[in-house]
Amino acid sequence: xxxxxxxxxxxxxxxxxxxxxxxxxxxEDEGGSVMMAWVFGAQGGDVPPELRxxxxxxxxxxxxxxxxxxxAPDPIIDTPVSFTFDFGDDILSLDMQYExxxxxxxAYFPTDSLIVGFLRTExxxxxxxPSGPWPVQEFTLEGSSKAIAAVLKSCR
Numbered sequence: 001x002x003x004x005x006x007x008x009x010x011x012x013x014x015x016x017x018x019x020x021x022x023x024x025x026x027x028e029d030e031g032g033s034v035m036m037a038w039v040f041g042a043q044g045g046d047v048p049p050e051l052r053x054x055x056x057x058x059x060x061x062x063x064x065x066x067x068x069x070x071x072a073p074d075p076i077i078d079t080p081v082s083f084t085f086d087f088g089d090d091i092l093s094l095d096m097q098y099e100x101x102x103x104x105x106x107a108y109f110p111t112d113s114l115i116v117g118f119l120r121t122e123x124x125x126x127x128x129x130p131s132g133p134w135p136v137q138e139f140t141l142e143g144s145s146k147a148i149a150a151v152l153k154s155c156r
Contacts, residue, residue, distance in 0.1 A: 020040070021144075022037055022141065022144040022148070023038060023039070024037040024038075024146070024151060034055065034154070035054065035055070036054040036151065037052070038051065038052045039141075039143075041066065041137045042138050043135070043137060043138075049065055049066035049137040050062075050104075051064075052064075053151050055111075055152075058110060059108070059109055059110065059151075061107050062099075062104040062105065063083065063104055064103065064104040065105075065134055075098050076098060076132065077100070080095040081105060082095050082129065082131065083129050084129075085115060085125050085126075086128065087125050090122075092114060094115060116148065116152075119141060119144050120141075123142075124140050126139075
C-alpha cells in the first residue's frame with residue numbers, strides 16, 4: 001500500500017514534466033478575441049516552448065522557443081527559417097517567419113494542409129531548425145485533435 005501511495009505523486013510529476021496536452025479557448029490577440037489551440041513543451045524555464053494555432057485569413061501556426069539560455073543566439077528575424085516537424089515516421093518542413101509582436105515564428109496555410117492532419121493524429125512532434133543553433137523542442141499531441149477542431153470550427 002505504501003508503494004502505491006508513493007507512486008501516485010511520481011506519476012503526476014512525470015505527466016507534468018511531459019506537458020499537459022493541448023488546450024483550446026478564447027484568447028486575446030491584436031485584433032480582439034480569437035479561438036486558439038496551444039500546447040507547452042516539456043523543457044520548462046520561465047517561458048516554456050509553445051505551439052499555438054489560430055485562424056486569420058488563413059490558419060496560423062506559431063512556434064515560440066521559450067526562454068533562451070544565457071548566451072543563446074538571437075532569433076533570425078530578416079528571413080524565414082525552415083523548421084522540421086518530426087512526427088516519428090514522417091518529417092515535414094515548414095518555413096516560418098519571426099514576428100516581433102509576440103517573439104514567435106509563424107507560418108500561414110490553408111486549413112486542409114498536411115501538417116494540420118499530422119498535428120491532429122500523431123502522438124508527439126519534435127520541432128527543430130536544422131540550420132539553426134537552437135535545441136530540438138518536444139511537444140505532446142495529446143488532446144490536439146479536439147483542440148484544433150475547435151479552432152477549425154471558428155475559421156471563416
